[in-house]
Amino acid sequence: xxxxxxxxxxxxxxxxxxxxxxxxxxxxxxxxxxxxxxxxxxxxxxxxxxxxxxxxxxxxxxxxxxxxxxxxxxxxxxxxxxxxxxxxxxxxxxxxxxxxxxxxxxxxxxxxxxx
Numbered sequence: 288x289x290x291x292x293x294x295x296x297x298x299x300x301x302x303x304x305x306x307x308x309x310x311x312x313x314x315x316x317x318x319x320x321x322x323x324x325x326x327x328x329x330x331x332x333x334x335x336x337x338x339x340x341x342x343x344x345x346x347x348x349x350x351x352x353x354x355x356x357x358x359x360x361x362x363x364x365x366x367x368x369x370x371x372x373x374x375x376x377x378x379x380x381x382x383x384x385x386x387x388x389x390x391x392x393x394x395x396x397x398x399x400x401x402x
Contacts (some may be wrong), residue, residue: 314384315377318391322400325327327377334380337364342402348373357397359390 309332316329319338327338343349346363350354353359353375379387 309379309381310384311382311387313386315379316378318387318394320390321375322395322398324401325375325394334378336377336379338375338377340373342374345373346372346375352401353387353397357393359393359397369376 312329312333315336316327317337317391319325320329322343325338327336329336331364340346340349346365350361350363353361362378364371364376366376367376382390
């Protein structure tokens, strides 16, 4: 998950991140929990969420729509094979908790009107 309006050169490297207690993971989990169309069970580590999108039959089209309308970058689940269709991969390792909350608000507004 990445907002497209922040320049990459302002990012910091991932050195020193404690993935087991990531505030970023919590921020994303809170955002996803507030969006009925999305489902994700957070893991104990990692940098990505693989979220189920209720009713999604074309994750590539959905990822494009999210980019164009909500300005949020996601990876379509279909990019990981046919069993990934209906999912989106969201990254929370390269954004801070505030950015993830903002992205969550954008996702919430998008999915309120989706379908």
